[in-house]
Amino acid sequence: MGNRYRRLIGRIASSSLEYLPDIVLWTAFGCRKCPSTDPGPTRRLEGNNHRARFHRHRTWVIRMPFLQEMVSLIRSFPLCNSLFLRGCVTRGKPAVGNVFAGLPEHKLSIKDLQLSSSSSTGTLIDVSNLIEDAALGVESLAALVCDVGSSEKTRRVAAAVSASPAEQFQVACREPGGFQGGRTPLNSRRRRI
């Protein structure tokens, strides 16, 4: 386990983070120089130093390079209902194993879910997969803001949010690869709405 995670887990263990209402997670990609999609208040508080920090807005800002670890960390906060993932690009599985595997796993009830992509190249986190992997309860979801990369993913996200009580839905794409058409050929287009 790296020193950075030892320190991080030490701080988590020494604080009452089970009551944390908001989490902001960053992946290693895209957080080094504050991508333009950074939230203003957090950026001002954190500057360019994105080490794990629990600041006065009761929000953790943590660099998370691996999806697997991110999911484990998310699930350790049972009362978290606002989740913000910035720069959602991951590097696959960690070489040394999931350092957060020992944390308790809860099912979170999310009201506000926001995921943004990174401006760097990489793989976007699939929102619908994240909801499933992190066991996020969306029964009380009020707002979803996310970046997607294809019509297929957009549809999956829309389907997920349409089954929730969410009143606000924003779909964006800040990835250089951008929105891509789906796999459906033009000549087999489905019924127009």
Add this chain to the structure above:
Amino acid sequence: MDHLSRKWTLKSLTIGPQLRKTNTRFWEEAFNGLPPLPEVDSVTIVYDCPLAEAFNTGCWDYFERVLARRDLFPALGSPYISIEGVVYVHFSL
């Protein structure tokens, strides 16, 4: 197949910012089978165009057609256009 719920209680829809082109086909596939959204009173389309060549209205055909459908968006009114560095095309009551 992921189906959009017929009981979607959406009130506000925002498309973008988008840095690359999307065309009618993209949104037809994404929102195929879109149910009526009687409570949607605000739709915002954001074109964030850091590069002139990235500016694209390829998706406009789709939204122009769909947002005009009163059976799908009965609460939507006329578009309000705001230009402030990026282009916001905002539909509201």
